[in-house]
Amino acid sequence: MNAPERIEAGDALVVAGKAYRSRLLVGTGKYRDFDETRRAVEASGAEIVTVAIRRTNIGQNAGEPSLLEALPPSRYTILPNTAGCYTAEDAVRTLRLARELLDGHALVKLEVLGDARTLYPNMPETLAAAKTLVADGFQVMAYCSDDPIMAKQLEDLGCVAVMPLASLIGSGMGIVNPWNLRIIIDRVQVPVLVDAGIGTASDAAIAMELGCDGVLMNTAIAKAREPVRMARAMKLAVEAGREAWLAGRMPAKPYEASASSPASGLIAPSASAPK
């Protein structure tokens, strides 16, 4: 009999004191329609889903379905983001609107961008916004560069998670600097989630094998040829990577093989085997 539950119940992702079974967080952008969004999110097993805050489309949307009908806040932890904000002031203003929109919900994703071409985070503005938001009672999960000093400063300001990029948002380039991620994981006590840059399932598994507490992705699922199938692949990859991290990988031995089969008892011991 196989154990029905492969992931131990005790291995929860804890963010701001709340436990989540899934270590995969997903975005909701770039899907064909809300039905595809809903099916992909379901297949991913994610419990935390990000949303953006935007102006309502005045006069054009009577009767149009809304995202939060497809992904009800009663079922999912909605994580409003500050995508598109380039200043701390705009990010704080956006998240105050999000808090009102979501009935006082405090958990948010802060991202303050520095450049429209790379969408690289502006860390001075991110730190300033984090300080204001924490003082205002928000629980801040902060998108950041993979600079260990920046990640540590975000933690010191009271962020509940730090989320360094693996590579540029939407690039699908995977983990370009695993060593920095390892330093951040070693130095920071709050959860470290890779956010941005995941391209395919192996990238997510590698992030988890490095010891990340979770992975946040959007485009890798939404822009796969079959988003729902890729969502399932990502779920499995995050679980596999987490299990591998917990299991502890074997030591790598680059210059010497080690046979898995017995060296003795061969039916025809080879006299010609090199010594």
Add this chain to the structure above:
Amino acid sequence: MSAPIRVVLNGAPREFPAPLTFSELIDELALGGRRLAVERNGEIIPRGRLGEESLADGDRIEVVMAVGGG
């Protein structure tokens, strides 16, 4: 005779012939029952006060919702 109320709503000028509350504005825009947040001149108007607060001439109003994003 009240003067028309001119506001900037989500970045575009709008004019209303008579005073109205924010709840009435939301109904007028056919957004009733939706999950929204409203900001006037940079200050959030809590949901519970939308029926009490009225638009004033010159207000800059933002009405926002949640959309897909990463």
